[in-house]
Amino acid sequence: MEGLAPSQTREFGPVNWLGLWTLYKKEVMRFMRVGPQTLLAPVVSNVLYMTVFVFAFAENSSGGSAEFIRFLAPGLVMLGILNNSAANASSSIMTGKLMGSIVDVLMPPLSYAELAIGYIGGAITRGIVVALATIIALSFFTPLIPVHLWAVLYFGLSAAAAMSMIGVLSGIWAEKFDQLAVVNQFIILPMSFLSGTFYHISSLPDIWQKISYANPLFYFIDGFRFGFLGEADSNITIGIVMAAIINIILFIICLKVLKSGWRLKA
Numbered sequence: 001m002e003g004l005a006p007s008q009t010r011e012f013g014p015v016n017w018l019g020l021w022t023l024y025k026k027e028v029m030r031f032m033r034v035g036p037q038t039l040l041a042p043v044v045s046n047v048l049y050m051t052v053f054v055f056a057f058a059e060n061s062s063g064g065s066a067e068f069i070r071f072l073a074p075g076l077v078m079l080g081i082l083n084n085s086a087a088n089a090s091s092s093i094m095t096g097k098l099m100g101s102i103v104d105v106l107m108p109p110l111s112y113a114e115l116a117i118g119y120i121g122g123a124i125t126r127g128i129v130v131a132l133a134t135i136i137a138l139s140f141f142t143p144l145i146p147v148h149l150w151a152v153l154y155f156g157l158s159a160a161a162a163m164s165m166i167g168v169l170s171g172i173w174a175e176k177f178d179q180l181a182v183v184n185q186f187i188i189l190p191m192s193f194l195s196g197t198f199y200h201i202s203s204l205p206d207i208w209q210k211i212s213y214a215n216p217l218f219y220f221i222d223g224f225r226f227g228f229l230g231e232a233d234s235n236i237t238i239g240i241v242m243a244a245i246i247n248i249i250l251f252i253i254c255l256k257v258l259k260s261g262w263r264l265k266a
Helices: 017-032 035-056 065-099 112-138 149-173 177-193 206-213 216-229 236-260
Strands: none
Touching: 017 035, 017 065, 017 112, 035 065, 035 112, 065 112, 065 149, 065 177, 065 216, 112 149, 112 236, 149 177, 149 216, 149 236, 177 216, 216 236
């Protein structure tokens, strides 16, 4: 009996769509399986933030209680996007490295761009799902109806993509979860809180305004709030350009790091 002919190399074409979809689906299912932790918890946190600010500070805000709530809500939605997009990608890669399952992702015929897009896509999905759930929850405090839908979509997706890529880089760099916590507590969280999430940049002294303008997360939050309120603390065109530049630079860095195999390959 003659032996079987050796199998032929499978041709995927320019993009391995099946492999890319499988990685993306894995990333989405990973956070969906623990929904109370990955989806419900951040929404509850944002509702608590809103409740605290409403009762403790809103009456003292210069624009009045209703105006302050209307201003605060988009910032809290964006806060959910930023934190959860970064957390999803970083924890996925970190878990894979510690459990040794990262090899199952690196071995399939996926290009570095496909690996990056798969991780980034899954993280973006989590950020957007949290944002939508937060919008629904905060609607009990104030209506969240976009004035400029394009700005909501552009800055929301841009922010989710940027933080997803930061999450990918953090997950690759870190060798234990303590290091991820350092990135979150000393970089992402301060930049998020000091980017106009809870206040107008124009209310700050000049030196702090300049520092805020140097914070890249400010442009995401300011543009996103512009989408809901129709007003911004900065030139919205600059924000559009900054968001694009930030994402392009981060994507190039992600590709180079993945291609090098740094801290991924033995």
